[in-house]
Amino acid sequence: MANAVYAAGTAQGATWAKEADDLLAQGKIEQLVELIEKLPAIAPAPDASRSLPQIEADYFRSNAERMRVVVHMRMLARSRL
DSSP, X not given: OHHHHHOTTOHHHHHHHHHHHHHHHTTOHHHHHXXXXXXXXXXXXXXXXXXXXXXXXXXXXXXXXXHHHHHHHHHHHHHTO
């Protein structure tokens, strides 16, 4: 998503992607959605009615609980090593 908004290979995109990845890895889905919603507006793809950030924010919002369970399971597995 960072490449779609900031262009591939930009420092700003890399910084945003790292922050987003960290939030996701920590199970902080609501904060990730807020980060996505703060992205600069971009036009939807020609065959879409909504922009990529709008689609992704809805996806993470709708699947937040399931993602937290996956993060929790990973943390448990690591603690058993």
